[in-house]
Amino acid sequence: MANPTARPLGKRVLLMGTCLCDAFYDDVARATVQVLEHLGLSVEYPADQTCCGQPAFNSGDWAASRKVASHCAKVFAGDLPVIVPSGSCAAMNRHGNLLQFEETPDAAIQSLAGRTWEVMDFIFNGLGVKTWPGQFAQPTRLAFHRSCHSRGTTTGEAVRTLLASIGNAEVIPFGQSEQCCGFGGTFCVTFPHISGQMGTLKLDHILDTRPDLLVGIDMSCLMHLSGLAQTQGRPVPHLHAIQVLRNTLIT
């Protein structure tokens, strides 16, 4: 993992919007822009961006994923911080890429690793915003699924603290929260039985606590969990943490 303390800050940032937001979750990318602008930053979105390369990387096709990662590093070249509303894409830039370029070290890849921030981590630890001046209209119980790619990073604590600081918000603990939701990239379709069982178990634990809202930092986990929940006839309202920050600021 690239050094977490030596990342650039500054008033201009590049937004890595993620392929999932490009395809499905445009509002998460919008919320990221709106929150960062609210914090006084100028946000640029390089138009040639596509994906970080994670699907191929996790499948073991590193020849394919190195091509995508190199494209990504080229698109985000320079010295500006790269902000991404996804723990797993951040982990790909900061750690996965270093692994797959181990034998052929690449300056652009290393530079990207050293400049990437998961957005909540950036707000909390980069910008030093330790409380969020937002407010829910009524008492709201939040179940925060930390997403596995934030393990070993400062993101989980950042999200938990910021969410808990919102007026009328209560972050409620749920059982076996260290367990994965079962998404796992292509795992969710190559191991459909295990993936479904894991997701169902995760939903059982979360829904047991009767949350008003399921909050995550990776739309991939939320897409899997909410899709399962809906099919099982127990739909669960869900948002990315950055949407919660934006929404509670507006109301």
Place this chain on the structure above:
Amino acid sequence: MIGNQLIDQYACHISDEKQQSVSQGAAAGTAKRYQVLHQDYQDPDGLRQIAAAIKDHTLHHLGDYLAQAEQALVARGATVHFAATDEDARQTILGILQNHGVSRLTKSKSMAAEEIHLNPFLIANGVECLESDLGEFIIQLDNDIPSHIVKPIIHKNRREIAATFLREGIATDYNDDPETITRRARVFLREKYMQAQACITGANFVCADSGRLLVVTNEGNSRFGMAPVPVHIALVGIEKVIPRDQDLAVFLNLLGRSATGQQLTVYTEFINGPRAANQEDGPQHMHVVFMDNGRTNVLASKCREILRCIRCGACQNVCPVYRQASGHAYRSTYGGPIGAVLSPLLFGDRFPELADLPKASTLCGACNEVCPVSIPIPDLLLRLRDKAQRAGIHSPAAIPMSPFALLATSPTIWRTAMTMAKTMNYLPLKIAPIKPLQDWLGQRTLPPSHGGDFRKWLKKRKRNSNS
């Protein structure tokens, strides 16, 4: 839903009863580990890093430490053997037994022995070989195989065990009270200890500076096994060597806590060589068999960190895939995260047979988080996936990634594709002949496509701010 992957199929077909046993036993282990480590240490993570560093150092100088350990063991009066392969190890042990005229022995729990299928081999060669660890004893009675490193019968419940005891004549009536089961095993085993002529153990650690051998158990069965016999054989993987006695302070504090949530196992046996002139009990002959069996190849690979493993099973306990599939799903001695890395590597040339194991993971990293020697298991799983791909090993259900790479490196086509993806919202996806899509839709809905909408929003904003 069921996939083409063998582990997914196995998980789909195991009984609810077995899956529940595994899952509940594993979850309880995870909870206890967390509680005990955090109650006793302010920074358990710091301790894991120290343990990892000691192991890495040792592996880096393994040849030197093995030579030092050999010298120290010999100085204590033990005989040291080196076995390059599983067959060498089996033959070495059989040779020792034949030299000493042994036809009956007891054996305490050893994963190394499981690895080389020692029991069936010895039995086939006329040596009566009885497992003395309660779990392994039950495995032996059932002609089963262990499904967990420290809890070999995690997949069984007490009703099955009571039925086994009745069937095998260990008990004369059915009783599934755990204490009764244990008492009955104890009565049966006590007799066998006295009849045995040798005892085989593994070793959790071998200290190179002192030639001390460590065996930890919760039942004291290795002590019982060794007390009345003249011959002790320890089968030890070469990676079990640590530099100094004092390093045990780190490892013993981590091992019990990580494995079973105990501060120490009930018995921690320090074996200082064969019986000395001034000692009344213990084997006069001590043989230590250091086994390679593929380990030097692992050491030379890009997955060498897996040799730090101290066999605590914490990664198995915490692993969500293991909890669903059980250890038997991994078709090898080691299951769960440790097995998904170690088993294919130890298979050597037969790697392709187990190349699917590293795929059976969401790469969630829980295993790395609990590992007492901080093995970066997800990284190693990824390296093995890369290795399998480069070796051209066919994987069932793999999704070809070259089209994705082409799309993701062609920004114009990508943007068009994103916009066009919106047509998905009007298509009957449920009948589209795309396997991954069907595997998704089989149990989940797909959110509506908003392909390209964010880009449109950005453009519109820019226009508005410019006008």
